[in-house]
Amino acid sequence: EPEVTQTPSHQVTQMGQEVILRCVPISNHLYFYWYRQILGQKVEFLVSFYNNEISEKSEIFDDQFSVERPDGSNFTLKIRSTKLEDSAMYFCASSPRETQYFGPGTRLLVL
């Protein structure tokens, strides 16, 4: 059964550094999402992506964040100049329409 995959599974970075989180969505899906989940808190929507452009973004998704689909299969989330409060689990999800299929997540720790 097809799955969403994410790399790396864990990332440790210094405050102020840039990180790129990678996702490979399920191949025939059209909608792509990034979420974050701070430890012990709820899953928070960051951004959705459809037809090669951002369709919605939350207040969290400010100029520090960007998304790309560079080659038709990968879907990346870039976080520029990371802050301590960016430490969280980041989930990618893809969807054919409504049902979302989540990846296993990348645990980001900013020191």
Next chain:
Amino acid sequence: SQKIEQNSEALNIQEGKTATLTCNYTNYSPAYLQWYRQDPGRGPVFLLLIRENEKEKRKERLKVTFDTTLKQSLFHITASQPADSATYLCALEGGGNQFYFGTGTSLTVIP
């Protein structure tokens, strides 16, 4: 934006009993509502979707109801098993392609 409340943070029930989880929202009624399961350190897994014009949806031992007047969804697991122990999340589409998740209810099924 939507405010979503899920009943208790933690629910303990005896194996074989029915677990009932509640999801309440405060603002506009979404076109559909979804329930997900999340195990520790893993991404949410889709369980059921119910649309605003549907009163009830079933899948094996799972049942979801949706009352747009009360702005509430109930999620039932019948004949519960220890393997059902997890956190259950409700999620609402927020217009466009944006989704809001509740904080989740942690269910423990005691053998």
